[in-house]
Amino acid sequence: QQQVKQSPQSLIVQKGGISIINCAYENTAFDYFPWYQQFPGKGPALLIAIRPDVSEKKEGRFTISFNKSAKQFSLHIMDSQPGDSATYFCAASIKAAGNKLTFGGGTRVLVKP
Amino acid sequence: NAGVTQTPKFQVLKTGQSMTLQCAQDMNHEYMSWYRQDPGMGLRLIHYSVGAGITDQGEVPNGYNVSRSTTEDFPLRLLSAAPSQTSVYFCASSYRGYLAEAFFGQGTRLTVV
Numbered sequence: 526q527q528q529v530k531q532s533p534q535s536l537i538v539q540k541g542g543i544s545i546i547n548c549a550y551e552n553t554a555f556d557y558f559p560w561y562q563q564f565p566g567k568g569p570a571l572l573i574a575i576r577p578d579v580s581e582k583k584e585g586r587f588t589i590s591f592n593k594s595a596k597q598f599s600l601h602i603m604d605s606q607p608g609d610s611a612t613y614f615c616a617a618s619i620k621a622a623g624n625k626l627t628f629g630g631g632t633r634v635l636v637k638p
Numbered sequence: 639n640a641g642v643t644q645t646p647k648f649q650v651l652k653t654g655q656s657m658t659l660q661c662a663q664d665m666n667h668e669y670m671s672w673y674r675q676d677p678g679m680g681l682r683l684i685h686y687s688v689g690a691g692i693t694d695q696g697e698v699p700n701g702y703n704v705s706r707s708t709t710e711d712f713p714l715r716l717l718s719a720a721p722s723q724t725s726v727y728f729c730a731s732s733y734r735g736y737l738a739e740a741f742f743g744q745g746t747r748l749t750v751v
Contacts, residue, residue, distance in 0.1 A: 529680075531680070534678065559739075559740075561742075566744070566745075567744060567745075568642075568728050568730075568742030568743050568744050568745055569681070569728070569742050570742065571739045571740065574739075614680055614681065623669065623686065623688050623694075624669060624732060624734075624738055624740075625671065625683055625686055625696065626671075626673075626681070626683070626730075626740060627683075627697075628673075628680035628681045628682070629680050630678050630679055630680045631678070631680050
């Protein structure tokens with residue numbers, strides 16, 4: 526039973542386009558929703574994160590949108606660049622449970638020049 | 639500044655062999671954890687620790703043991719390797735606080751034949 530479901534599994538976008546990745550969760554106790562970026566051969570690295578009391582967070586070209594009632598959150602990559610080609614993971618955690626991360630299945634993004 | 643260091647980077651084991659994956663962090667983080675990454679399944683938590691001498695099971699603990707005798711080190715032991723344990727293993731560490739960023743090592747690619 527996957528507690529965090531991520532879609533799509535992969536996407537191809539042209540340079541300058543918008544990449545959108547969606548995640549849905551089941552456990553309403555989750556209180557922290559980070560996104561991690563992973564390049565081939567490397568470990569995941571934190572990209573951006575949001576708390577459930579905020580509906581949107583923007584850092585540069587990356588934006589998280591959060592819909593608490595629908596139990597969904599998404600990552601938007603604006604003006605996608607070839608250097609953004611990577612695998613992206615959404616995740617969720619519960620502070621009271623030691624901040625253990627529950628990950629989605631990942632989305633492989635390819636930005637074509 | 640080394641961060642989280644995992645050794646070895648690659649390992650091939652025969653079914654039934656045992657081995658220890660090493661993980662060390664130099665950031666004085668309280669929390670440490672082990673994940674395995676399999677295609678389409680994201681990262682799944684194997685074991686985690688909230689401090690020296692304290693460990694607990696994650697989502698997929700069977701076949702693995704951990705111990706944490708120091709703040710810096712968190713080794714993962716495979717007791718009797720099975721082909722189903724072929725995966726990429728990541729160690730991560732973080733501070734104890736809410737919204738704490740998890741820092742990942744570069745991973746160990748393990749193949750069990």
